[in-house]
Structures are given as structure tokens and as C-alpha cells.
Amino acid sequence: MRIGQLVTAVGVTGAMVMLSACSGSNAAEDGKTLTIVAWGGEDQKAHVRATAEAWAEENGITIKQDSPTDYAKLRAQVESGKVSWGAVEVEPNFAHTACDNGWAEKLDSSIDTSLLKDVEVTECAVPVLEYAFTIGYNTDTFAHDHPTTWAEFFDVEKFPGKRGFWKYATGAMFEAALLADGVKPEELYPLDIERAFEKLDTIKDQIVFYETGEQQQQLVSSGEAPLIQAWNGRIFSAAQAGQPVANEWNEHLVSYDQWIIPKGSAQAEVAQEWLAHYVKDLEGQAEYANATAYAPVSEGAMEFVDPEVAKELPTAPENAAKMSTVVDYAYWAEHYDEVSKRLSEWAAQ
Amino acid sequence: MTAAPAVDLRPAAPRGQHPGNLASQPSRSTRKRWFDGWGLLMLPLALFLLLVFVAPLALVLARSFTDPVTGLDNYRDFVSSSLYVDVLANTFRISGVVTLLTLVLGFPYAYLMTLATPFWRGVMLIVVLVPFWTSLLVRTFAWVLMLGDTGVVNQTLLGLGVVEEPIAMIRNSTGVIIGMVQVMLPYAVLPLFATMRSIDRRLLQAGEGLGARPMTAFWRIYAPLTLPGVAASCLLVFISSIGFYVTPALLGGPKDVMIGELIVQQLSGVLRWGFASALAVALLVVTAALLLLVARIVNVGKFMAGDR
């Protein structure tokens, strides 16, 4: 009896939910919607708030957000011809690949790129933000003296302890290894991957890999890996939260993300309009920088950044002077696949 | 030997009651029919899976022969590098160990649940269900904090002077296994408990009444009756383990990569869909072969593989 009642109850509930599910329908899409896609979380919310909301209200556009960016999803949308995304934040090597394969719209001249760095602009993409791969270190472990060059980062005699690297081909570990081995920054690309592996071999038993920002922060602040090739913003926010960590800016590598518009997007036009606004929205970019410690990409935006945050950005003049180079994502677009595989093989040995 | 009559008391032992016995023997005249009444009940699920699951999947897996060029290049790539074969082997090794450990921990736990008072049974059930409600993400990160060199466990051991150096419990297979067994345990305990609950414990008393020692009675009478539950939980745990990638990525070292992670990387990272599909096909073929082999040997998994 009780089982029977249970089955009936479950069935009735199910039928009711099914009915309610079918009655709901998606809001009709018109040309005045922009779907912004990024990596998600608080970061993305802050980003849209700072750079899109005011603009959208002014122009009568509805902003939708989707996350996280998923390249497989983007390709599937383009292939099926049903593209629901407008502007998508991607890594620059993917932006190159997407442009070459015809998965991204070419940007038109309404976007004024004069305030941007040439290296960060392509036919299909404009930059979103900048960040840096720095030497992150634990200030308790290295209270007096810490590594200030990649050569010292690789010197396990002088600075004993585990080293953390992002287990990701484009995570700049190869660049760091070659710089440590004496390659000049301007001669870095094309990377000598053999040589980089040889250098990495010298400290292999001291290397700890991380996969997420969370792990990175935990490794360095707990002292488990007192040295880490870090994302500057991650170290900065950990330091702000009172953890014993700091960025060493010397020889840092600059990286960035890019916006692309998927090919065939119904929102291509409105996305172009927004990007045209984005690259000139100095205050919006600065507001986002203040919230997340990612650097703005347009010249002049730094003026509007809170000085406390500004000194922790790669775009601050005193930090920029210490830069070794900008990561060359055109190189990575071509070699990511093969180097990824070699990295997995090397790590598994 | 004393156990034998006890089994006869209740021919529900796995061997004694093969489904075919009741269903097919009286139906000699219908032997040529494809379906009988019960068999028709398979149709809704089979049709559902063909439409929702197989059809879309076939389109993607077919890409392993066509993307980027038509041919067997993707499969050649797969066998030409020791990386992929090693990762596949590693995947099965870890899944096997995880299955064994969940059984070793889950069996006594489920057995104790059948002996416990209703209150304690409820408590034990809640404990099993708790992991379901803690997001895998947070749970995995919790292990990182607990088991790391500077984590709670190592700090305690160091503080007590049990060890001199922190024990490496994450970024190696140990970490992966600790994380995965915890995730999979509920999937082992519940089927075991459900099976054990339906076993008549008086069989044990009967066996002992006929002179069997308690241990003998347990292993000769009770344990065989739990076999369907054991098979179900092992099968669930093993095939679920094969697809894991978040736990190995966060708790394992570079040597503990599992095939799921490589497939994700190929599919979402570098967009080599043809190769990702080839990896999936290889995984399916090897797993199917392995399951069939195990079913042959152990003879308990055969209800899934078909036994006519």
C-alpha cells in the first residue's frame, strides 16, 4: 500500500513539474540583445558591471551573461549555424586559431584600435585585459632575500624549496626556463622547446604543478611551494587578504585575453558596437581593474585606476620597466597542441 | 558441507535461480519468438537511449574517422605514442584499485547497517548520503587542504612525532585514490545494503543450527547471496571511476593523469574532435573487452552482458 501511494505521489508530482516545465518559454531574441561570455564568477560580474551596463542602458540593449567560455561549445555553435553568443573572452592562441579556421568574425573599422598595443590586436580580436606571470614568493620563507630573476628561480641551491608551475603549455613555464638559461627576451620566440625541457629537467624533482588559481594560492601561501610562477592578480589578492605572499616583478612576462565574435553570430553587429565602446571606455576598464587587479588594455586608462591597485599591475610604469617580454600567442597558436603533448609526456616520465 | 542443506532451504542463491529457468523453460513453443512479454519492457529504454544518446553520439564518434581528414590517422596517433596507452592503462589500474577499496570498506559498512538498530541505521545512512550534498569541487579542494604537506593530517602527525617528514599524500596516486574512493563509496554501499537487507538472516541461524561455525556459515551461506549486490556495486564503481578527471587533476601528480582529462583537453582545449573521439572509442572498446573477460572469469557480471 505505502509503495503504491508513493508511486502515485511521485507520478503526480512528476506530471505537474513536467507541465510547468513545458509552459515556460524562452524570451524572444531581437537584435538588441548582447550575450557576453567570459570565465565566470565574481570577475565576470564585475567586468560586465564596469564596462557594459551603462552603455547598454544608454543604447537600449539587453545584456545577457554566459559562462564559462568553452571552445568546444563555440565551435559547435558556429558549425550548427545557431550562434547565441555575442562577445567571447578567449585566450589569444585560440583567437588566432578561431580566426584562421573561420570561427570568428573579422572586426570592422568602427573599432578604434589606436589606444591598444599593436601586438594585442588581430583581424578578429581586441584585448580584454592584461596580466603578468611573475615570481610569486612566500614572504615568511624568503623574508630577507628572494629570487629576483628566473635564473635564481631555477637555483635550488641558493633558494631551496619546491617551485610551482601552471601545468599548461601556454602558462609561460617554457619562457621562464629559457630566460633562466640565458636566452635574451627578444630572441625567445620561436621557443627552443628542447632547451627549455633540458633546463626544466635540472629542477624536475622540485616542481609542483597546479591547475587552478585556488591551488596556486594555497601552495605558495602555505609554504608548500614557497616559489611559484604566479598570476600577479592572484598573489595580490592573497596578500590583501593577509597571506604572506608577494610578487617579484623583475623579468615578468605579460599575457592578455582577447574578445572575439563567433562567426555567424546574430549579435555580431551589436557586439562590434560594444567592442568599439569597450576599447575607448577608459574609466570602465579602470573600474574593472580596481575590482579584480587585472590591468586595463587602453592607453590612458591607468590614470583612473586606484593608486594602491595600480602599483600591482603590469601596466604601472615602474613594473612595465621590468618586463621581459609579451607572450607570443601567434607562436602558441601553431605549437600549443604539440607542446601540450610533450609536456604531458615529460611530466609523466 | 554442512552449509549445503541450508542453501536448499531457499533456492534464491544466484546459481539456483537463473532467470532463464523460470522464464524460458515453460515456453518451449515460443522459443523462436524474439520477444516475450517481459522482454518487451526493454523497448522503452532501448528506444529512448537510441534516440537521445546513441544517435547524437554516433555523429561525434564518426568524426574519429573523418576529422581532420578521412582515414585512420587518429587511431594511428593513438597507438603511436606511449603517452595515450600509458594513460589508458593507468586509468584502468586506478579504477580497479578504487573498486577493490570501495568494496573492502563498503561491504562491512553495509553489513553493519543491516545489523544496526533503526536509529543507528539511519545515522549510518545519513553518513553515506552526506558526500552527495557537498559539491565535488569543494570536496576535492578540502582534501588538498587536509592532506597536503602543510595540511591538517601531516601537521598532526608531525606534532605527535609520528613522522619526521610530511608524508606525501597528494600529487600522487594515493591522493587520487583517497579522493575517488570517498566519492564512490556511497555507490558501493547502497546496492550492497539493498541486497543484504533482502537476505533472510535466519539462514545463518539455520546454518549454525546445523553445526556450521559462524564464520563458515557467513562465508558459505550469506556471502554468496550478496553476490548480485557485490557485482552491481563493483560494476557501478568501476565504470564510473573510468570517467573521472577532476579528482585526478587536482589530487594527482603528473603521472596520475586519467583518460578523461586527456579527452577533455583534446575536445575543449585544442579542439581535435576527431582525436578526442578516437580516444573515447578506444576507451569503450577496451572497457567492453575487459568487462566481457571479467564476466567470463567471475561469472557474476554476466547478467549485464547477456547470458542466453
Next chain:
Amino acid sequence: MRSRILVRAALAALATLTGIYLIAPVFFVVPTAFNDSPFLAFPPETWSLRWFGAYFADATWIASTLNSIKIGLLVTVLSSVLGTLAALAMVRGRYPVRAAVGGLVLAPILVPYVIVGLAVYAAFLRLGLTQTTLGFVLVHTALAVPFVVINVSSALYSYDRRLDLAAMNLGASPLTAFARVTLPIIAPSVAAGALFAFITSFDEVVTSIFLAGPDMTTLPVQMWSGVRVQIDPTVAAVSTLLLLITLSLFACAGLARALRNRRLNRG
């Protein structure tokens, strides 16, 4: 007798350790939810309810929770029915190509979810089923149904079919015999399968990331969305809330049973 007590004690000790192992992460998750820090830090330095506030203040979190519950319930019903029928066919019935069908039923757990996700996404884009309840329910049911089949078929294997024969000899129709005799006996396994089905749907992230979008998302997708950058401690708060709800449901059920027993005893 002595050895029986020893064995029981050893069992209890092993089960206690297993239990501690199962719930250990909770002792991390719950305090983290009350931590004021924007990181998943442990142990918390400043206590606060800000992540619970963040959860309730954000319509997306609430909507995705409700979506997940709705989808989970539908998946539970659909996969329990389909799975139980299939298990009956598997154990008692005759149908062609048994080995292939057995493989078909297991395949959804075995095929890496990311491949399934891409496959159904490509198909559902064309059918307009992405970002719909129906789309999620279809995919999650496919993933969940093997759990039901495995659980129920293992129960049917240990089921003594002479009980049905006895019932039918006493005049019950086959359907009545099934509903009144078979079903109550295999009910724990059906329940276990149904629970796994609900959890499979409720926790599913990989295929859901494909199907979700701004018009419709689920709780796990929401939890994973920012993970590349930083885990949002709201995730810990959500886990804590879910734990509290589950525990109170259990407490209510236990209380109800205790009350009923008392009434029965009096009467």
C-alpha cells in the same frame, strides 16, 4: 560467542573509520561557508554569513537551484520507470541481441561525459533543445538510467520468483502479484537507484555546461562557472544549505516514524 563479539567490535571500528572518512570533507566545507574571506581558506579567521547572503541575494543562484531540483525530480521519475522496466526485461524476459543491449544500457556511464555533452549539444542546438528543461531531462535521464537498471536488476536476481507464483496461485493477477509482492521486496533497490538518479542529475556538470546558457542554468554549472579564476565561497554556502536541508528531512522522517510508533504502541 566471544569471537562473535570481537568480530562485531572490529566491524563497528572499521565502519566508524569509514564513516569518518566519508564525512571528513564536511568539517572543512561547513566552516569555509562561514568564513569572511573571499577565498576558500581554512580555518576561517573572521566568521560571517556573507556567502549565505550572497546566495540569497542573487537571483541566478536561486533560479539555478530551483531548476536543478525540478530537473532532478523529473529525471528521477523518468529513469526509475524506464530503468525498472528494463531491469525486469533483463532478468526475466526474452529479447534479441542481449549483449548489445546490455552494453547500450551501461554505455551512458562509460562514455566520457564531455563527449556526450558535445554530441547532444550539437544535436540539441539544431532541435532547439538547449537551455530547456526538456533538454536537460533527456540527457540526465540517459546518464542516470544505468544506475537504476544495475540496482534493480541485482535485486531481481536475488528475488525468489516462487513468491510470485504463490501469489498467483492464490488468485492474484500477474500485475497485482508484481505490485503487491515483487515491488515491495525490491523497493529498497528501486529507491537506491532513484536516489542515484536524482544525484546524477543534481550533480551533473559536464554535459550541463554544454546545455546551459543565460536563459537556463543549473546549480552545478553555476558552481563551476568561475572555477578557472577563483572558486566562489558561495559554493561552500550552498553545500552547507543542502546538508542542512537533507539532515532536517531525515530528522523529520525519523520524528514522524517515532511518533507513529508511539501511537501504534498505545493503540
